[in-house]
Amino acid sequence: MKRFLIVVLLLIVIGVGAYFVLNRTDHDDGTAPVIAGAPANADPVARGEYLARAADCVACHTVPETGKPFAGGVAFKLPFGTIYSSNITADEETGIGRWSDDEFVRAVREGVRKDGKHLYPAFPYTSYTQLSRADVLAIKAYLFTLPKVRQPETPNDLGFPFNQRWAMGFWNAAFFRSQRFEPDASRSPEWNSGAYLAGALGHCAECHTPRNIGYGLKHGQELAGQELQGWRAYNITSDPVHGVGKWSDEALVQYLRTGYAQGHASANGPMGEAVAHSLQFLKPEDTAALVAWLRTVPAREGKDPIVVDPAPKAVVASSAMAPGGDDPSANVDGQRLFEGACASCHQWNGAGQQTPNAGLAGTRGVNDPGGANVTQAILQGVKMRIGQTDIYMPAFGHAYSDPEVAALANYVIHHFGGKEGTVTAEDVAKRRQL
Amino acid sequence: MSAHDHTGTVDEGRRQALRLAGGGLAVAFLWSAGMGPAVAQMNPRRQPGDEAAAAADGNPPFAPNAFIRIDADGGVRLVMPSAEMGQSIYTGIAMMLAEELGVGLDQIKVEHSPPSDALYGQPLLGGGQITGGSTSTRGQWQALREAGAVAREMLVAAAAAQWHVDPESCSVARGVVTHVPSGRTLGFGAVAEAAGRLPQPASVKLKERKDFTLIGKPLRRIDSPDKVNGGTQFGIDVKVPGMKFAAVRTSPELAGTLGAVDDSKARTIPGVIEVIKLDDAVAVVGEHYWAAQQGLQALDIEWKPGVNAKLDTQTLVAALQETSRNGKALVGRKPKGEAPAGGKRVEAAFVSPMLAHAPMEPLNATVHVTPGRCEVWTGTQVPTRVVKEAARICGIPEQAVVLHNQYLGGGFGRRLETDQVEQAVAFARQVSYPLKVIWSREEDIRHDRVRPLYYDRISATLGDDGKPTSWQHRITSGTVLGRWLPAAMGKDGMDSDAIESAADLPYDMDNVLVEWAYHVMPPGLVVGWWRGVGPTHNLFIVESFIDELAHTAGKDPLEYRRSLMKPGSRALGVLNLAAEKIGWGGQPLPARVGRGIAVGSPFGSHVCAIVEAEVTPQGQVRLRRAVVAVDNGITINPSSVQAQMQGGLLFGLSAALYNGITLKNGAIEQSNFHDYRNLRINEVPQIDVYSVENDEAPGGIGEVGTAIAAPALANAIFAATGIRLRELPVSRTQLAESPDALKKVAGILTGKEDVA
C-alpha cells in the first residue's frame, strides 16, 4: 500500500514536472527574417499593418459583411462545439485597450489571455509563437491606431470538458511548444523569409496539416491536407500528383495573388478569405519567398488523395457554349441545374467567363469524388474582392434542396473531373450544419 | 349563366357586385363605384379634359375622344388607357378600337396615355386610372368599341357630306371611307379636319360578333417588333439630358431607419457625385449606375433598429394562427339552412407564404424636380397616383407634375404601388439635375410589398354519399385592399379580395360558412397586390381540400367535382374540356407520376388546369405536362389568351414550387434569383391551352392562369406520392420516397430522360 502511494506520488511529481517542462515558455524575443513588406526600419504601425495582413488577423476577428473590423464575434464550429473570436480593437472594456505589451505578446505567442486563462488553439498561437516580439508589438501598435469598437465577447458554446479552459494546459503540454522562429542558415534568405511568412505569420499549417485525435497537428504529415469546418484544405506539399509539385512558380504566384491559377485552382471558402484578406496584399518579393519555401515542403500523399484528370472526356467534348460527352442517361437533374444556374459563368468546358475565377477545369475541387468543396461552394457561394474586382458566386443553399445540391455536385464532378461523385443528399444536409 | 349564381346567401350588395364584374379584384372596387360622389371614368365621347389632352398630343385635326387621334396625313394614333406590362392589353385595346374605327392594326401607332382619372378611369376599379385585377378588357370592352364607332361615324359623315351622299351608302376599311355605289374613296386624313367639326352621334351601333374582322383572331402583338430588336423603351431606359444615376439602399429591417453614414470612401470613387439621404434610405449619385453602385458599396452605414428588429416568419405565422383561433371573424358567406347531423368530419389547416413580384425590370424612376415643377418618367400601373404622390412630396399642385408613363418590364401588381417612385422623388428633390433611381434586384426583393401571408383553417362534413353536407372555411390575413383603397372595403370591414374564390365556389353546396379574420400586420411589412392575389391563395386551399374530400370519400377527383357542380355551369364546361384533352382516366401513369386537377372561376373567367408531375424518389418534382381549359367569354385575341394562360400558369408554378418570402430580424431574407427562384425553360413542360367558345362578356385573363396553378400542382403531387401539401412552397425534402432514398448517391438513380 505504501509502495503504491509512493508510486502515485512519484507519478504526480513526474507529471507536474513534465507539465511545466512541456509548458515552459521560450523567453527569447526572437528575430524575424527580412520581410519585404515590413522592413525592420519602417514605422512600426506600417509594419504592423502589413504583418497583421500577412497573419490574416482580420479574417477571424471580423464578422463578414455586418461586423466592425477586428471586433470579433466570428463563430468557429469545431468538432466539439462553437467558439467565437474576441474583440481585438483597443476598446478598454471589451477589447484589448488595457493590455500591456507583455500581456499581448503572451496571448499571441503562448495562448494565454490577460486574465491568465488559456485561449483555444483555434487562435493559432501554435504558429504565432514563432513571431518575434518586435513583430507582435508592431501588430499591437497597428491595432491600437484603429477605431475602438465596443462589442462584448460572444460566449463560447462548448460542452464539458471542452469548456474548461485550464485543461488547455494539458493540451499545450502535449501539442504545443513555445518556440521562436529559427532561421536555417543552410537555406537562402528568401527561403527563410518564406518559412516565416508561411509558418509564423500565414499559419498555413493550421488548415493544411492533418490533425490527430487530440486536435494537435500531425507534424509528420505537414501540409498534406485536411478537412476543416466542412472545407478541404488541399495537399500543398511538393507531391507532383497529389500536391502542388507540378504547378509552375507562376501558377503558384498567380494563385496566391488572385485566388486563381488557370487549370489548377480557384480559391473559395477559407482559402478565398485568406487570399482576399491577406495573401493578395503581400509584396511580390514576399509571395516569391512563400513559393520558394513551398517548393521545399517534402512530398506527401495525404489522406484521400486527389488525382486531377487533366482532360476528362466531357470537358474535351464540350465547347464553351455547349455540352458534350456526358452520358445522356446519367444525372439529368444535375445537368439541368448546371445549365440553368451555372453554365453561363463556368461554361461547359470549364474555362470560365466573365471572371477567370469561374474556371473549373483541372481544379482539385471537381476532381474530389467526395465533393466537399464543390458542395460547400454551391451552398455558400463565393464573395471576395481581389484588387478592384469583386469575385462573386451566389450562395445556392437557400433555395436548392439537398438532393438538388447533391445531384449538381455529382454532375460537376462527373463532367469536369471525369469521376463518379459520391455526394448524397444526406451529406449535403450534414454540410449545411457545418 | 354565371357560376356566381350558386353562391348561396352572399349578402345582397356583394352578390350584386359578383354578378356585375364576375369576380376578382374588381369585386372589391365595384363597391366604390356606388359610394360617394360620382366617379370619373372613361367615356367614348369627348370629355372636358380631352381638349387639353389632344392639344398636348400634337393637336390633331380629329380627336373625337380620349383614345383616338387622326392626323392630317391620315396617321392613326391610339391612346392606351391601360398600362402595357406584358399582358398584351395594348394589342387588345387597339383591336377593340380599330375593329369599330375601321383600320388595320398595322396602320396604327399606339401611345401611352397621360395621367388622368377623368379620361382613362377604369370603371371596374372605382374610376381610377389603374391597370390591375385583370379588369382592363372587362372594363373597357363596351366603351372602347363605342369610342371607335363614334369616330368612324363622324369620319363617314364628313366624307358623305363632301360627296353629298347618304352615310349609309358608305363603308370603311383600312382607314379609307368608300362610297360603295360610286367607288369613290377618301382617306381618314382627308376628312379628319371636317370630321372634327361635326357633332358627336348620340348613339352608335356596334358590330355583331359575326362581323368582327379583328376581334377573335390570333393577331400579332403591336408591341412585338420593337421588343425583338431592343427598341422598346422601358422606364429603366429613359434618357434625359443631364441625367445622373442613383443606387439606393433602404433599411434592411422593415421599419428600420438610417443612422450615421460614413461616405468618405465612397466620395473617392471616380464618377461618384454625391450622397443623399432620407429617413430610412441612402442613395449614392454617380455619372453612371456603376459608379453609384460602387459608391453605395463603399458606404459605411449604420442602421437604427425599428419595431421589427425581432420579427421572423415563425412569429408571424404563430400570430396569424392566434388570430385565426381567437380573433374576430367577419362572415363572407352564411350557411343556408341546417346541416344534417352526423357524417364524417375532415379538417385541415394551411399556410400560404408571402411572395415577391420580382418583375424582370427592376423598379426605377427618373425624376427631375425644378422650382415649382416635377417631371417623372417611370412605368406604372397607377399614373394618377404617381402624380398625386409626387405633388405631395414636392409640395406643388398636381398640375405641376408631368408624368411620362413607359412600357413596364413586368408588373404583376408591384407597379400598382408608388413607394419606389415616391422615394425617387424624395431623393430627386435634393438635387438640381434629373435623377434616374434604380433599385438593384436585391433592393427590389428585400423591399417588395409582398403578397400577404395567409393562414387557413378549413373543414367539412361528408354525408353517406361522400358529398359535403357542410363546409367551413376561415381565412386569416392582413388586408391589401384596406390599405390600398380603404373606401372599397365592405361596410362591416370585409375585404372582398381576401375571400374571392372562397366564398364563390363553383360547387353546389348549401351549408357553406366562409369567414375572414383580419390580422394587423407589423408596421413596415406592407402587403400588396400580386398576380392573382386573393384567388391564388384561396384556390390553393379550396381545390386542395376538395381533392382531399374526394380521396376521403374514395372517389375519383374528377368525378367527385363533377358530382358537386350544377349541370351546364361554365365551370363544369372547362372541367370537362380539360379532362377530355388530357385523357383523364385513360392510360395508367408510371409510378410516382400523378395528375392533379384544379378548377375555379377567378377574375370573371372559368378555368381548369390539370398538371401532370413526377416526383423522383429523392423528392424532386418534374413537371411533365399541363392542360388548361378556359372560358373567358368572348375572346379578343386568342393568341394573347394562350400566352397569358401559359405565362400565368408558369408564374404560379414557379411560386408554388420555389417561392416564399421569409423574415429574419425584421428583414426579408431573399434577395435575388438564386434564392428567389424562377422556373427555367428546362423545367417547363408542354402546356396546351383550350378555350370554350361562347358569347358571354369577356372575362379577365392576366391572373387566371396564376391563380389555378398551385392547387393543380399540389394535387398532382398528392396523386404521385400520397402526400398532401399543407404549406407552400412545396417542401421537396418531405417528398422523398423514404429516408434511405436520400442516402443514395444523387444523380445516378434519378436520371431518366423521359421528360420533355
Next chain:
Amino acid sequence: MVTLRVNGEDRQADVPPDMPLLWVLRDVVGLTGTKFGCGIAQCGACTVHLDGQPVRSCQLPVSAVGDRAITTIEGIGATPEGTKVQQAWLAVDVVQCGYCQSGQIMAAAALLARTPNPTDRDIDAAMSGNICRCGTYVRIREAIKQAATGQPNGLQVIVDGGAA
C-alpha cells in the same frame, strides 16, 4: 479610355476598367436594348455576344473585352441567325413584357449559329440561363425550332392585323 467595337462601330468610353460592360453599353454608349435584370449572372437579360459567344455583360469587366467584337440586340439583326431568330420571334409572337427578350434572342442566335438544328436538349442547354418572369418559355422553344426549320411547329398561327 477604352475603345469598344460595338455592332461594327468603334465607340470610345472613358470608364474604370472594372466597370461591367452592361453599364458601359447602357449608361455611357447609350445602347439600352441590353437589360439589367439581376446583376449576378443568373437571369441572362444582359446577354451580348463577344465574337459571337454569349456573355453576361453584367459581370464582365469592360477591360476583359479586349478587341473582341461586341454584338448587342440592336445589332444582332445584321447577322443571319439574328434575322432568323427575330423573324421567328414575330411569327410565334413570343414576347410579353419583352424585358427579358433581348437576352433570350441573343442566346438563341448564338445557339443557332453553332447548332443550326437544335434538339430540345440543345435548347435547354443554351437557354436555361435566361429567366423569363412572364413565362414565355413555351413559345421561345417553338420560335427557336421555327427559326431553325423555317416551319411552323404546332402552335396557333399568328396573323397580321391587316383587316378592319
